[in-house]
Amino acid sequence: MSDEILDGITQIDCDVLVIGGGTAGPMAALKAKRKNPKANVVLLDKANVKRSGAISMGMDGLNNSVIPGYATPEQYTKEITIANDGICDQAAVYRYAEECYPIIQELDSFGIRFQKDNNGEYDVKKVHHIGTYVLPMPNGDTVKKALYRQLRKSRINIINRYMATRLLTTEERVAGAICVNTRTAEFLVVRAKSVIMSMGAAGRLGLPSSGYLYGTYENASNSGEGYAMSYHAGAALANLECYQINPLIKDYNGPACAYVAGPLGGYTANAGGERFIECDYWSGQMMQEFHDELQSGNGPVYLKLNHLAEETVSEIERVLHIVERPTRGHFHAGRGTDYRKDMIEMHISEIGFCSGHSASGVYVDENARTTIPGLYAAGDMANVPHNYMLGAFTNGAIAGEDALDFSADVDFAEIDKDAIEAERARVLAPTKRTDGIPPNQIEYKTRRFVNDYLQPPKVTAKMQLAQQRFEEVRDDMENHMYVRDSHELMRSLEASSILDCADMAASASLYRTESRWGLYHNRVEYQRDDENWFCHTLLTKGEDGKPTSRKEPVKPYIVEIADDEKDAYNKQRVKATATAE
């Protein structure tokens, strides 16, 4: 019988453990290994590194490339600071901006091509409000294959189908991780001198409007383990109230890709076919305008391409139907939607945590270090705002090199045997029952309450109700959840991460008593309050086992923002006179 639950536990040791083999993880592993080819670098994934993560089917381009001649690190840092409403430790953004160009060249050397113009220069497009950073990738469907080749060549030790469930720590630092096989339920304890977490967004937090649990914007395997594990290990998480919410193709729930269509003349329009936002770059302020238009008599909202020339539409189709979410083509065909004739109905996504697009992530510095020594985070789960795919690669590289250095200076930390036994008992508890509630129902209920009570606009009393409901679901999960095989066991662990993230989302949102980041943290009872809330909020696990938050000052800016630039992203709406014409 497949997926049988077996009893077993193995231990391995390594210098650097990388958890998550999507985008940041492979680059982190490569950089660590290249820095010291003798080091034992393990790359672990609950799926298969060949096709795991947000870029499973590739990507259409780089959204945030800082290429000499087109943009400067100063300009990019300024743009992201403004786009993220001022709450930004610029050092990490600036370092990214400085180091991303060599990473582009390295990806190029892996066989991932970037679009060039007739003069052989990178063909960078403007999508953001201020600068020019979007670089198309004509063979973007090959990214994962190219990365995998490099991993094999560098002899990275890849472990697929093991899901990390908890980090092991000492008083001083990280010691490793506990993992469980998703097909046999056997345990693996990895003792590691340093650990890099690159486990993606918390993408299965809100429920998509289709009601299908896996019809999420993010790869549905990104269920927030990175956030939950960091939390339970005692690391700080930053600005979780700055949710990820994205404009997507309605029902299909994948990106309509204004970043692809925008430079070619496509744009977001209302039902009358009129442009209502000046800039299609995803920000909280843009999402607020999108939300307002959806709710208004001008809604719904569409991606408009039907005014473009045939060859332009064909080119957009070609790109959108081979990379990132290629089933887009099947979806449109099924409904008879033709980009040439019809506008494409859009909607807003469910909420999630993701720093790749917003700013909700594990708190890290410019070296990708978390608040726990030896523990690193990179990619969508690390709070370097608006970091996207190239940020995952670049900050993954930074994490890999720094983690290798950390490992070189330390011996293995002591492993807490009691913690391992306690974790085994927690994980296996649902397998010891003879009946109860299946994980999919625990998950559905959690996520339905996330939609009912946490989705912005945010209301205090509703979020407090959410906390009560989550407590009841937690009681059910801890005492009555029932699984029948190892596959369901994986789902039960995901349900647990999702509930942890839901608790954190409610707690963080209640803590920041102001509105900021447009729709992402629109608290209807509070105005923006720079006097009291120009700060990060850091969430940790409190003494009582529940989330607690504190303020953390924003570090002094490296790149100054002039007063008349601060509001650039708050002026998204097309002027009334313009739309009336």
Place this chain on the structure above:
Amino acid sequence: MPLAHAASTVPVVVNDDLCIADKGCTVCVEVCPLDVLRITDLLDGRKTAHMKYDECWYCMPCEADCPTGAVTVNIPYLLK
């Protein structure tokens, strides 16, 4: 209390005639990010891949990586 079975139509469809699971191929099972595919026995004794769990992100590695073109990813009914 026993669990009920709720029927659902699954998005990933495998053409049994093209599937070479009999020869030991498990490519689609290996690449699926959500691990929802498995190999099963057909009534005539041959093997084929099939979608065991209705937990699909309709992402397409199974279809793209299948060496014989046996796999088709459809849009899950609830959102198609």
